[in-house]
Amino acid sequence: MAMTVELPALEQTDARTDAMTPPASSARLARYARPALGLLLPVGIAIVWEIVVxxxxxxxxxxxxxxxIFATIMELAKSGELSRHIIATLSRxxxxxxxxxxxxTLLGAVSGYWDLARRLLDPTVQALRAIPSLAWVPLxxxxxxxxxxxxxxxxAAGVFFPVYLGVMGAILSVDRKIVEVGRTFRLSGPAMIRRILLPAALPAYVVALRVGLGLGWMFVVAAELMGASEGLGYLLLDGQxxxxxxxxxxxxxxxxxxxxxxxxxxxIATAPLLRWQDAFGRQSGGS
Known part of the structure; x- marks a missing residue:
């Protein structure tokens, strides 16, 4: 009797689950459509400005x-200048x-894990971080x-500061309860870093890498204004x-x-390391 009552309920649950699960083709289409949405704004602005002119x-x-602009890019590409400038900038x-x-990463990890090192290093690093990038050029x-x-x-100086700050902040913000669990299991210092601190700090570390990369692209322009004869920054200066x-x-x-x-x-490279996250961005299909 129990089986006759439970089976229809199970069938209804399975039917609802199947109805809620999107088809594989729709999922693939949505996966490719999401990145394309990011092109709507720049392409739309370009089309509008083309029409205005x-x-x-x-x-x-x-x-x-x-x-x-596209014709200029093609001219530079045909002459071989574009590849030369891109390679020079990418290598730098x-x-x-x-x-x-x-x-x-090294100094941020040391400052985050060791209180004495943070008290010694962090004030100086934070003071240096406030110096504008162009102020470093003559020095x-x-x-x-x-x-x-x-x-x-x-x-490297431009990339260093956000990575340092991200790593130190990520380690300092690790939940104290998780650290206490590691101490309860008597984990050694390296084991505590490998099994608790590193996984907990990894999401913030990835964000710090991306911020550092963005500043690296900003600093390369200032770097290539320092007497460079090739590079995209030189191309900007030459055009001006x-x-x-x-x-x-x-x-x-x-x-x-x-x-x-x-x-x-x-x-893409760090996505496999963050699959364990049950975060809001993944639930809502973030970028």
Whole structure:
């Protein structure tokens, strides 16, 4: 008798679950459609400005239409200049980002885990963090010369501070109850870091990496104003000196594409490490 009563209820529950589960094709379509939504705003603005210039409502001299910017990018690509500038900028950002991440992670972890180190290091680091990026330029040129070393050092300095602050803040914000559980199980210092502090701090660390990468792209412009003969920052300066607004905007567009692409790579690379999260962004289908 119990079976005859429970079976229909189970069948109704399964039917409701199947009805609520979206088909696989719809899920795939939604997964590809979400990134495309981010293109609506920039593409919409570009189309509107193209129409405005085409109708003669603006001359487009200072802000060229998208077709002219695209033509400038194609000219630079055909001449081989574009690839040379992109490779130079990417290499500087890559090396500077790597050095800044290593230094920021190590010092941030030490300051977050060890109270004495935080009292010694953090006031100085926070004071240095308030110094504008351009203020470092003459000092780095004086110390390291005008070539690649000073440029990479400036980018590394820009990446270091958000990574340091993110790592230290993430460790300090770990729930005390979780740490007490580790102490109850008598975990050693390395085991406490590996099994409790590192997983708990990882989401904030990923955010710090993305913020650091964004500042690395900002600092590379200042770095490439330091006597560079190639790079997207040099392309900006060259366009300004020669009065070529299309070239300036072309460099800005390429900066935006490269910055978003590298940020997306970090997001993709770290996604497997954050699958355990039961966060609101994942529930609502975040980016």
């Amino acid at each position: 085409w109708l003669g409502l603006s001359s487009g001299r200072l802000v060229p239409p998208p077709t002219k 950002v890559g090396v500077g980002f790597g050095l800044g991440v290593v230094a920021g 780095f040129i004086l110390w390291l010369g005008i070539f690649e070393t000073s440029k990479v050092a400036l980018i 000196q020669l009065g070529k607004p299309a070239q300036i905007l072309a460099a800005i567009v390429i900066f935006a594409i490269l910055g978003k692409a590298t940020d997306w790579l970090i997001e």
